[in-house]
Amino acid sequence: MTAFRYSRTVYLAGALVLVGAVATGCGGGKSGSGGSDKTTGVTITVALATEPPPQASIDAFTKSTGITVKWTNTDWDSLQTKIAAAATAKTYFADATDVDWSRVGQLGKLNWFYPMENYLDTKALAAEMPQLTSFSSNGHVVGIPYDASFLVTTVNKKLFTKAGISTMPTTIDEYTADLKQIKSKNVAQYPLNIPFAAAEGLSTYWYQTTAAFGGTILDGSGKPQFATPDSPGYRAAQWMVDAIKQGLVPPGNINVADSQGQQTLMAKGVVASTFADYSGNVGSLYSVPASSTVVDQVAYLSTPGVGGAGPNMSNPDGIGIPRQAKYPAAAAKFIDWFTNAQNQADFAGASGPDKVMPGYFLPSRLAGMTELTEKGKLIGGQQLADLLKNSAKPVFPQGAPSWYPEFSKSVYTSLHAAATGSMSVDDAIKAMAGTANKLSS
Amino acid sequence: MPRRRPWVRTLGILFIVLWSLVPLYWTLNTSLQTDAQISAKPAHYLPPSPTLSNYHALLSGAGEIPDTIRRSSINIVVECTAATIVTVVLATLAAYAFARMRFRGRNLLFYAVLATMAFPAYTTLIPLYRIMSLFGLVNTYTGIVLVYVSGFLPLATWILHSYMTSLPIAIEEAGQVDGASRMQILWRIVLPLAWPGIVSTAIITFLFAWAQFLFPLVLSSDLSTQPLTVAIAALQGRHTVPFGLLNAAGVLALAVPAVIAVALNRFIVNGLLSGSVK
Numbered sequence: 267m268t269a270f271r272y273s274r275t276v277y278l279a280g281a282l283v284l285v286g287a288v289a290t291g292c293g294g295g296k297s298g299s300g301g302s303d304k305t306t307g308v309t310i311t312v313a314l315a316t317e318p319p320p321q322a323s324i325d326a327f328t329k330s331t332g333i334t335v336k337w338t339n340t341d342w343d344s345l346q347t348k349i350a351a352a353a354t355a356k357t358y359f360a361d362a363t364d365v366d367w368s369r370v371g372q373l374g375k376l377n378w379f380y381p382m383e384n385y386l387d388t389k390a391l392a393a394e395m396p397q398l399t400s401f402s403s404n405g406h407v408v409g410i411p412y413d414a415s416f417l418v419t420t421v422n423k424k425l426f427t428k429a430g431i432s433t434m435p436t437t438i439d440e441y442t443a444d445l446k447q448i449k450s451k452n453v454a455q456y457p458l459n460i461p462f463a464a465a466e467g468l469s470t471y472w473y474q475t476t477a478a479f480g481g482t483i484l485d486g487s488g489k490p491q492f493a494t495p496d497s498p499g500y501r502a503a504q505w506m507v508d509a510i511k512q513g514l515v516p517p518g519n520i521n522v523a524d525s526q527g528q529q530t531l532m533a534k535g536v537v538a539s540t541f542a543d544y545s546g547n548v549g550s551l552y553s554v555p556a557s558s559t560v561v562d563q564v565a566y567l568s569t570p571g572v573g574g575a576g577p578n579m580s581n582p583d584g585i586g587i588p589r590q591a592k593y594p595a596a597a598a599k600f601i602d603w604f605t606n607a608q609n610q611a612d613f614a615g616a617s618g619p620d621k622v623m624p625g626y627f628l629p630s631r632l633a634g635m636t637e638l639t640e641k642g643k644l645i646g647g648q649q650l651a652d653l654l655k656n657s658a659k660p661v662f663p664q665g666a667p668s669w670y671p672e673f674s675k676s677v678y679t680s681l682h683a684a685a686t687g688s689m690s691v692d693d694a695i696k697a698m699a700g701t702a703n704k705l706s707s
Numbered sequence: 708m709p710r711r712r713p714w715v716r717t718l719g720i721l722f723i724v725l726w727s728l729v730p731l732y733w734t735l736n737t738s739l740q741t742d743a744q745i746s747a748k749p750a751h752y753l754p755p756s757p758t759l760s761n762y763h764a765l766l767s768g769a770g771e772i773p774d775t776i777r778r779s780s781i782n783i784v785v786e787c788t789a790a791t792i793v794t795v796v797l798a799t800l801a802a803y804a805f806a807r808m809r810f811r812g813r814n815l816l817f818y819a820v821l822a823t824m825a826f827p828a829y830t831t832l833i834p835l836y837r838i839m840s841l842f843g844l845v846n847t848y849t850g851i852v853l854v855y856v857s858g859f860l861p862l863a864t865w866i867l868h869s870y871m872t873s874l875p876i877a878i879e880e881a882g883q884v885d886g887a888s889r890m891q892i893l894w895r896i897v898l899p900l901a902w903p904g905i906v907s908t909a910i911i912t913f914l915f916a917w918a919q920f921l922f923p924l925v926l927s928s929d930l931s932t933q934p935l936t937v938a939i940a941a942l943q944g945r946h947t948v949p950f951g952l953l954n955a956a957g958v959l960a961l962a963v964p965a966v967i968a969v970a971l972n973r974f975i976v977n978g979l980l981s982g983s984v985k
Binding site for chain 2: 348354
């Protein structure tokens, strides 16, 4: 038995050595909050769902501030999981990371991010960044928008003209009539793209359509504003479902998500219009020969509303500082630099390809957008700048509620069911309103 | 005696087979088409002119997506192989101890190990993440492998324990009479006899590790450790989804476990059934 005892001792020692090696040799991590105020001679991690700015630009930032930037590019969905996991575990993950407009309420309520007004003059920024209001929660600014994303109507002018439409529609009724005309003249069998797949893109499409009908989704206390048949939200849902039932929308769109529809339908000339498209898509997708067969045919259109141009719902990407950041002050300096008007214009291509940040199309600052437009570097730039300045509105003026993800899920599953015919529009609206009432009470 | 209805069974089997295979077929079909063919209306149920261009682009092309797929393929092989080796070694030792050694609390300990399999894996995500962060193991091969090992060890131990208890103990006793130490018995007698069980445990562990998504998603921060499953999922979140490359990458990710499952099926079945028949 001696041999057995000896073996056990050896194994136990081996296991302890292994654990010790793991703990010491590979150690060095840090958890918990309470970051350093140091703003020079530090390395910060920036985790965003986008490629980094050119290395030369980042090097210039490092040279002027002494802050080294380690950039981590993670896709959006994965990033949200990581943010939640790190915040829940109260563990360091990054010094600056994504703050999506739809998560502002959640992030604010959970106190996962530092209030940006502690570091930047957010009141001054608000005048320059129309979409900053989308990042407010309980009186605090959770993140700073770094691009200007909003929903906008796009039309394939060639197909409209081919159908004999020379004047672009300005109201929802004219728009609907034009789509029917395109279909009746066989210019496009299915002229309208609505992504009816049960996904977030369907919810945002409905928000935009509701805004076009002159309404809002929730009031200040989170109560639904779309429950009655005469409400804009109800009419918007009815309009969308009618569109697929009347053959204006491809039947296969039941399982088509937003970017998929833009890429495979709008960019290929299969449909003539997307009512709630992404700002920037004309320049970044429809005018790119590698991804489009409708180059120079697609243009932005002021949202056809009830009695004229309607608003454009904002869905910008923001950047904020997690509570577990190691160097929050340094991260704030980076955010200030990253959202600087000149840098934004450069990232979007105002100063040539060397300074372009891949995938970055629209500056969140009006000055950046203006510079880009004046230099003729943005397709539809003047129109987009006007829309950003005058008609881009937050989906939820008081900030997205903390229960937004659950509400959105109810919206897209109900609207999807209504489009498939397994639920009436009335029942879908009741389900959505019921969810909002339950969550807000 | 009720009448047999073989057509109901056939229909049921056909439905399940189609339900399982059609998505896989569609992935393969899409991967063999060009982008223009993929977005054609109506869709092609067969590739009109099958091309390996997507595979060629992934395996030898330049650009961000091929680089990502190639690097993440290396990562997944490294992580799965390491996790499999460590798991099998530890599980073999543990299973042998539980099967043959007599010590106080043996059964309690063994069932405690098995009971950990009842916990939903996701409930351990945050604590594990915190532990890994504490030791600086986030975004390291070591961290991911350790998490895999902790997750797969109970099942591997159980399978090998079942296998080892089914082996005749008389041979080991003969070895003990001849003066062999416990380790010698394990190394020279038990391991050769338990080899099929060890192989099946290794295969099952490898397949489980290959299919992991959430844990490596959270524990890896960048391409240095991100496995193929996470990298492929990330392609869907792009502004322009590369459908051809996405599906080709999916086929590549499927190919490894599919080949292993088909080629080594008898080992897998053997391992899973071990101990079920005395």
